[in-house]
Amino acid sequence: MQCPNCEKEYIKGTICPSCNVDSVLFSGTVRLSDKMYNKGLSKLNNGDITQGIELLTRSVSVNKNNVPARNLLGLALFEIGYVGDALKHWVISQSLLKDNNPANQYVEEARKNSRALEALNDAVSKYNQALIYIKQKSDDLAIIQLKRAVELNPRFVDALNLLALCHLIQNDRDKAAAAAERVLAVDIQNPVALNYLSILVPGRTRPDTRKAQSRTRRTEPKSRTHSYSRPTPVQEKKPRAFRFDIILALVIGAACTFAVVYVLLFPALHRQNELQIGEYRQRLTDADAARAEDAERHADAIAAMQEDMDVLGEDMDRLNTELDRQDNIIRFHNMYNQYRDGYLREAIDSMDNIEVSDLPPDLRDRAEAMREQAYPVLANQYMSTGLTAFNAGDYLLALVQLETALRFMTEDSPRPNTFLWAMGNLYAQDEARHAEAREFLYELRDRFPNYRPQGRNQVIATLTDEVED
Secondary structure, three states: OEOOOOOOEOOOOOEOOOOOOEHHHHHHHHHHHHHHHHHHHHHHHOOOHHHHHHHHHHHHHHOOOOHHHHHHHHHHHHHOOOHHHHHHHHHHHHHHOOOOOHHHHHHHHHHHOHHHHHHHHHHHHHHHHHHHHHHOOOHHHHHHHHHHHHHHOOOOHHHHHHHHHHHHHOOOHHHHHHHHHHHHHHOOOOHHHHHHHHHHOOOOOOOOOOOOOOOOOOOOOOOOOOOOOOOOOOOOOOOOOOOHHHHHHHHHHHHHHHHHHHHHHHHHHHHHHHHHHHHHHHHHHHHHHHHHHHHHHHHHHHHHHHHHHHHHHHHHHHHHHHHHHHHHHHHHHHHHHHHHOOOHHHHHHHHHOOOHHHOOHHHHHHHHHHHHHHHHHHHHHHHHHHHHHHHOOOHHHHHHHHHHHHHHOOOOOOOHHHHHHHHHHHHHOOHHHHHHHHHHHHHHHHHOOOOOHHHHHHHHHHHHOOOOO
16 A cells, blocks of 8 residues: 555555554545635636635645645735735745746746836735724825725725725715725625625625627728710611511511420420429438438437436535545544543534534544543533632633533533522623523522522522512
């Protein structure tokens, strides 16, 4: 077996003896990174730069050696004005792959276009200065800086969003909407711009970036030329005698000639026409038969292609299901490493984001065992901290800790009477949570009637206006 990390051969097992890498986990990580890269690429192709950058960042965080993801992430960041971050990813990409790496060309072009980079850096500097002005509540100065930044880099998304916010502060809704539309023309799903536009123009969440372009064509007028010709003189003709016999002979000769031609040639022409018509009819019949045969053949081919597409679709569904399952297993192993390192709370929070029911049986049993072991420890930990803070008068900390402890408590958790007493008193201080306070105090009364009866009755009286016996 060949290790996917160091590419060295080993005999058995999933752990490479050379680099100590779990080949199954490593391969799953690489697939997960590639999956996020493909999704990010699709988002960028659709103009959704924000979601694309988020997916590519996750892809790089899962697999730091994913060179295509780093290169594409650099291009996306460069597109919206983050030149420094883009160069950082390209330099890291160069260190990972030296030959045949597009990042070499990106960095070289950036070095050649030093003036353009200086302009982009100036845009970032003016954006940072605008942030300072906004903190000082100098909206006019901030707008001036942001306009200059946008002039230097028209695709600076953050500067345009901040410019829209400044116009909103000044109640200039038209200019704010125009700035938000410019953002969405670059990043069609930018959440900040969509939020601004939904406030400014209700019912319209995306700008119409398509502009009608009209072209006018000029045609040169055609020159008209006039031709002049001299009239030809009419010669006088002498009258001639009318010869009726000659005309009659010509007419009779023409009639005889027509009759001979009709008798001799017409049958031959008629037969030739019939033969041509029959030939054309046969061609039409053959063409119809060939067309029908082609249509049937194409229908069979389309049916076969549809079956192949259905099979491919089923294979894709199975592959996606398997990838999701591997992703779930990888997240479980990461969660288990947290649990093994002693980060119980982080491990339990991670477990809540994992579909435990989709895990293999041994991992499901391990997850249930982790939950059974971690819940009592976390409940006791947060309860101790919360009760200590309650007794010390730090009610805000006590409320946070005890509510967290309540999440992990079971019926066998220790000191339930103290916990019920503290929660009842803490909720009694918040008028909106008096009903919850009464529930805790009533449960304390029913389960532990001899625990602080006088203090309990006084608190209940303040909540219900009735004194218990």
